[in-house]
Amino acid sequence: MPPSPPIIGVIGKTNVGKSTFFEAATMVPAKIENRPFVTIEPNIGVGYVRKICVHTLIGLPKCDARNSLCIEGYRFIPVKLLDVAGLVKGAHEGRGLGNKFMDDLRQADVLLHIVDMSGSTDAEGNPVPPGTHDPLEDILTIENEVNEWFYERIRKDWERFSRGLDSMSLDEVVNAIAQRVSGFSIRREHVALSLRELNLESKKPSTWSEDELKEFVIRLRELSKPIVIVANKMDIPKSEENYRRIKETLPGKVLIPASAAYELALRKAERLGLIKYLPGDKDFTLVNEERINSKQRKALEIIEGFMRKYEGTGVQAAINYAVFNVLKMIVVYPVEDPHKYTDSFGNILPDAYLVREGTTALELAYLIHTDLGKGFLHAILAREGKRVGGSYTLKDNDVVKIVSAKTSKR
Ligand SMILES: Nc1nc2c(ncn2[C@@H]2O[C@H](COP(=O)(O)OP(=O)(O)OP(=O)(O)O)[C@@H](O)[C@H]2O)c(=O)[nH]1
Ligand SMILES: [Mg+2]
Structure with a gap:
């Protein structure tokens, strides 16, 4: 069977632009509104990574792409996107919609964490003036909620399960744990590496402390569902200041600047035949200029300025980064x-x-x-x-x- 496409989970605080990102990337219509908890049931759709097609590298004039698309020398290869309900701090204690819906992401290979970089949504996802809320708080709390979700699922029945592991060889322990968590798209090597890094290889699992189990689970989560941060709403002026400050505060983290709203607007304009734009392009051209009214023209000019500054809208960049740089495909x-x-x-x-x-x-x-x-x-x-x-x-x-x-x- 041909390889199944990688699964990308779109997560984040409620009302930050997850569904906007999802719709922009897949063109699958999603409910989008400026209030918390609009999405309840997950949205599932197909997006694409973009890459120069090998036919151009070989020097062939064309190819006949079948399981993917080839447009103007770029291959667009399918990936699966999942947009789920929003989280809030304390979700693992049942706040907001809780974290049970995260089970929809069990199969995800990588998570795109959409962050409202403008700070125009408070901790509960309610609209507030830009700059009012600190997005750094969201970056930390949402990651913690994801870890808590993982921990709750894996800890379930751990005492009994771990006693059964005590008499096993390391290899058997790795296999048994991998088997137990296989529904979470966790591979054997993730389990083996987590045990090694945390010096748990020779310690009987039933004697691990609560902290050791938690560290193990968090490491497993990081390896099996790495998080890529998408700094969304960069089109709002306040975002840049937050972006710079947070990049300095978290030097090791990659933040991908994006405007999901702009990408969505471009794809819609492209569908209407107003512009020529290929997802991931750094610019677009106007077609049918006579059909573009002055309001649309003004909006497109603003988007053009944004794309010049950030070399695109960031949506394709985020998907490519997740698949090529993080999953190393x-x-x-x-x-x-x-x-x-x-x-x-x-x-x-x-x-x-x-x-x-x-x-x-x-x-x-x-x-x-x-x-x-x-x-x-x-x-x-x-x-x-x-x-x-x-x-x-x-x-x-x-x-x-x-x-x-x-x-x-x-
Ligand atoms: N300025 C700006 N607004 C955006 C951007 N992305 C999304 N929005 C707006 O943010 C609001 C929330 O967008 P949604 O996509 O519904 O957010 P969500 O995270 O899916 O929200 P829930 O499903 O309710 O948790 C909407 O008013 C969007 O138009 C962006 O890049 N820039
Ligand atoms: Mg939504």
Whole structure:
């Protein structure tokens, strides 16, 4: 089975622009209003990472993208986005809508934390004048709420479960814990690394202190659901000052400046045929100028100024950052004919697969089709015209033909 797309959870305090970000990224209509707790049920949609298509790197005039889109030389590869209800401080004690709905994010691979950088929503998500609320508080409290949610879920029945681990070898302990938390998209290596980093490898699990268990769970959360901060509403003047101050206060954190509202406006204008804009572009051009009224023109001018300053609206940048920099995924292109770069129907570079860095040629064969994996003989790197074995670690933009004793029926 081809790799399933990475899942990106959109989280944050209530009324900060999560659904606006979601709709801008997916064009799936979402309820958006300036009041707390508008979203109750999760919104699910498809967004895309954007990357230069390998056909342009090879020098081909075009490709026939099938599992993804290729527009003007850019590949847009699907990712899944989940927009959930908003959190408030104390959600794990039942405040606001509580944190039970976070279970909708169990499968998420990475979380985009949308922050109202303008400080125009108070701790409860009510509108207040910009600069009134400190977004730094939200960054810290929401992360804490996410950790508490994770902790509650994993701690459940821990005493009994941990006693069963005491007689096991380290390997068995890692497997047992990984199995127990598999519904949270936590991988074996996340469990192994957390145990090692916290010096818990040789300590009987039933004797861990409450603090040790909590540290372990938080580390697991950081590894299995890393958080990327999106500094939203950067279009409001007060935001820049907050952004600079918070960047200095949290030197290790990456903050991605964004205006979800501007991205949404651009996508809508593009749909109406008023502008030409490709998500992730640093600018746009007007088309049908006679159809653009003076109010729209003024709004577009303001957006243009913002994009010049921040090199885009930040929405595509946030998705790309989450997938390429945090999840460290690469893009590879399986083909049947390594000379023509085509599948068996003559489609040029039809599929672009997002896979984790470190994926081998043999693993790719299994991802394309189990039979291809079972009968794996070797792989051919089409661009280099080179034959490699099953243990070859794939590189970004590799175009790969799998040679197998069994053929896939594609
Ligand atoms: N100025 C500005 N306003 C924004 C931006 N993004 C969202 N908003 C506004 O913020 C308000 C809340 O947006 P939503 O997307 O509904 O926020 P949410 O986080 O999904 O809210 P809940 O679902 O209620 O928790 C709306 O009035 C949006 O128009 C932005 O980038 N800039
Ligand atoms: Mg919402």
